[in-house]
Amino acid sequence: MTSETPRNSAVNNAVAAGIPSALADLGALVRIPSVAWPSFDQTQVQRSAEAIAALAEGTGVFDRVEVTRSAIPGTDELGQPAVLATRAARDGRPTVLLYAHHDVQPAGDEALWETPPFEPTVRDGRLYGRGAADDKAGVMVHIAALRAIREAVGDDLSLGVALFVEGEEEFGSRSFGRFLADNLESLRSDVIVVADSGNWDTTTPALTVSLRGNAHFTLTVRTLEHASHSGMFGGAVPDAFLATVKLLATLWDDDGAVAVAGLTERDAETPEYTEQTLRDEAGLPEGVRPIGRGSILSRIWNKPAITVTGIDATSVAEASNTLAPEISVVISARVSPGQSAREAYAAIQEHLRAHAPFGAELTFSDVDCGDAFLADTGGWVVDLARTSLAEGYGVEPLEIGIGGSIPFIADLAERFPEAQILVTGVEDPHTRAHSPNESLHLETFRNAVHAEALLLEKLDSRTI
Structure with missing residues (x-):
């Protein structure tokens, strides 16, 4: 922890005073079903x-605000609109790029929600609703810290x-690369803060220093x-x-570990x-x-994983004695x-x-690949971030990996190789992002705003 300065004290007071309005604004955003699909x-x-955009204008910070x-x-x-x-920057100060996304996952089966997905509801110290954490809370951390x-x-x-x-992170960030190219000078910065990750738990903050990449595709087996009639030809045809089940089973060994030659794993302590x-x-x-196999977190953070997430086949309700030609x-x-x-793909x-x-014909389509991310933790801004997180949460931060993927971070690193990238967030292990009953831990949100505001104050005190 560091001793409190007058500016530091003013930031602390401003954060505390602004949390109620920030949560009210977050609730208003959650009510908008901004699904990009x-x-x-x-x-x-x-x-x-x-x-x-109206919230950004209202901070009084920006020279220009646009939806584009x-x-x-x-x-x-x-x-989608971003x-x-x-x-x-003035007087030799650095520039910071603050990233979040405002699109959300579909609600899914609303019967599985305890309260309506787009009606923000506070229960047991958590705010429930689709996007309450992922990632409209990230948006509001930036807005509240700027305020x-x-x-x-x-x-x-x-x-x-x-x-x-x-506006399309949940739908694959399809225009992200072009958006970076179109707005390269406006986005050029010394520090990038991506508020779309999580923490170790509700009380312990984290910097995400590694993320797995992803390879997503549709496989058709014919x-x-x-x-044909399963009674007339079953047993010979x-x-x-059958071909799909046998083929998919080869992707894993008996322990459920990935059994694909050529996929690598990272050797790192957890x-x-x-x-x-x-x-x-x-x-x-x-x-x-x-x-x-191996430590549980090494399986999640450092090893490959393969999941079948969808299937087009005859439903149980429509099942008949038929040999399926294609799956x-x-x-x-x-x-x-x-x-x-x-x-990897x-x-x-x-x-x-x-x-x-059986000589099955395979077709591959809808291929989407995004690279992994490994942070450089040796830069000066990481020390500022650690200090700010410790002050904001009152607990020393951890450096963690995440099993999920945020491929655009690799794009940011490629486009802005001189920028130092910080990956932060407000999620915790019980957030249930992408699932029914997604929620935000309210004290975590307050601490995240506090930490980011302190980081901005430290950056504003530094010349480069």
Whole structure:
């Protein structure tokens, strides 16, 4: 911890005073069902962007605020609306880029929600609602921290700031690369803060220093020219379901570890994390054993994983005595930090072709690859971030990995190689992002705002 200065004290007071309005604004954003998938009402994504632009204007920090879109490469379409706000640095101060996203996952089966997904509800110290944590809370951490630093420092604020709130992160960030190219100078910065990750628990803050990459694709398995009677030809003719089940089973060994040659793993130490903690946080019942080998966190952070996330096949309700000619599945692979996603996809594709049973015909489509991220923790800004997190939460931060993927961070690192990237967030192991009953721990939100406001104050006191 560091001793409190007058500016530091003013930031602390401004944060405390601003939390109620920040939570009210967060609730208003949660009420907007900003799902970027084309089968949903796209006017709500525009409405969400406009609401955030108004919040950015209201901070009094920015010289320019706009809602803008960029083209999706290879198409005639525009991506979803993003908010871009900028102010120039003065007096040799650095520029910080603050990133979050305002689109959300679909609600899914609303019967599984204890309260309506787009009606923010406070219960037992948590705010429930789709996007309450992922990532409208990240948006509001930035807005609330900017309000606090403006209130504390006033016209003496010399820090350069760019705020980039994306509108399609949950739908693959399809126009992200083009958006960076279109707005390169506006986004150029010395420090990048990505508020889209999590913490060790509700009281212990974290800096995310590694993220797995992803290789996502649709696999179609075909064995017949048309459907046939399972009684007349079963036992001699391989149906697509049989071929698909046998093929998919080759992706894992008997322990459930990935069994694909060419996929690598990262060798790095992990903190202590028990099987009971895994059961509690993941909802793994007693009697169902974990998969894989090695420490539990090494399996989640540093090793590859392959999951079948969807299947197109005859439903149970429509099942008939028929040999299926074709089955499609969606495969989501997580790629170890240090391996390119395209290399991993090529290894998986080669494995599937080599193991296709009965001469089944395989087709690969809808391929989406995003690279992993490994942070450089040796820069000066990491020390500032550690100090700010410790002051904001009252607990020393941990450096953690995340099993999930945020591929655009690799894009940011490539476009801005001189910038130091900090990955922070407000989620905790019980947030249930992407799941029914997503929630935000309210004290974590307050501490996250406090920590980021202190970081901005420290950056505003530094010359480069």
